[in-house]
Amino acid sequence: MKKVAVITTGGTIASKHNKDGRLSSGEMTGEELNAVLHLPDNIDIHIYSFLQKPSMHITFSDLDAIRDKILSLFLDKALDGVVVTHGTDSLEESAFYFDLTIDDPRPIVVTGSQRSPEQLGSDAYINLRHAIYSACDEHLYNVGTVVVFNERVFSAKYVKKEHASNIQGFNSFGFGYLGIIDNDKLKLYQKPIKSEKHLPVKKRIPTVEIIKCYLGADDKFIRACLGEGVDGIILEGVGRGQVSPLMIDAIEEAVKKGVHVVITTATEEGEVYPSYDYRGSTYDLLRAGIILGKDYDSKKARIKLMALLRSEEEIGEEL
Incomplete structure (x- = not known):
């Protein structure tokens, strides 16, 4: 029999309706989720009710605690894999953090749902079921952290939430999904040929902000970051990585002050x-x-x- 650990952290997949008919995200414990969703009984499943939060309430301290829990669970050599249930709004960020900071060949599968377990046509049951079957499949060994959603398996590095409400909530633009789950069977079609370098977690949690670039954008947000003493700034540029010329003086000032400034592109x-x-x-x-x-x-x-900043690894001209 396969053995899988399920760590629940809240989100829509663990939500309930309040008296006004709106969803209260992350209300259900892992045990309640297990009782509602009738998870597979042919797998030895161990539930760990870890957090009960909307995903936008999750902090880096929470991510570190989840990471530590996963590492402690992997001390059990009989464990085949780990599933983390998570709200969808920040799911892609958490999944990538686990991918960067956990070095174990066994699968870590992150999943969630766009609809609550109580809603008509909920995807909560099927996503969690598929995540569990994926977590104990040897084909996902040495693939890194993956996201399982709507019968598809995605690499954590490139997965993105693509729809605010549709059950096809995630995609991987330009790269596609790694495989599918069909009738509870994982069918893997491709694997990443290069894995992310795993980084140790050593230091305090740094402050890194994102600033979007657009027509006529000036330096006010960069200077606000400098005033707050941030450790890093991510510039979401356009095209090949261009920004407004009105931002350059402040960018140069930030670099001179030792702030790590990274340029990205808004293109898919x-x-x-x-x-x-x-x-x-x-x-x-x-x-x-x-x-x-x-x-x-x-x-x-x-x-x-x-x-990278937490690991104290040297940062070059590229991430």
Whole structure:
């Protein structure tokens, strides 16, 4: 018999309706979720009711605690894999953090739902069921943390929430999903050829902010970050990584003050690259000492930079 640990953290998948008919996210414990969803009985499932929060209430301290729990569970060599249930709003960020900071070949599967267990057509039951079957499948060994949602398996690095409410809530633009679950069977079609380098967690939690770039954007948000003493800034640029020229003086000032500034792109596919030479181009930013965010989106780049800063690993010209 396979053995899977399920860590519940709240979210819509653990929500209930309040007296006004609105959802109270993260109200159900792991034990209540188990009772409602009738999880597979041919797998030895161990439920750990860890948090009961909406996912936008989860902190980095919470992520560290979940990570520590996963690592302690993996001390059991008989354990085949771990499932983490999570609210969908920040699910992709948490999944990527686990991918970066947990070094174990066994699957870590993150899932959630767009509809509560009480709602008509809920995806809570099937997503959790599929996540459990995926967590004990040997084909997902050495793949890293994955997200299972709507019968699909996604790599944590590129998965994104693509819809606010539809049960097809997640996608991986340009890369596709790794496989599907059909009749409780995982069918894996592809695996990443390169894994993220696993980073140790050592230091305090750094402060890294995201600033979006757009037509006519100026330096007010960068200077606000400098006033708050942030450790890093992620710039969500356009195209190959361009920003408004009105931002450059403040960016140069930030770099001189030791703030780690990363340029990313708002596009769904492609990566930042110094193709152009003008004020506010990626080449101009490189000369100022910024870090290339490659093809990470801004939220994943923030998670990566925070993990790097905490690990005390050297940060080069690229994330």
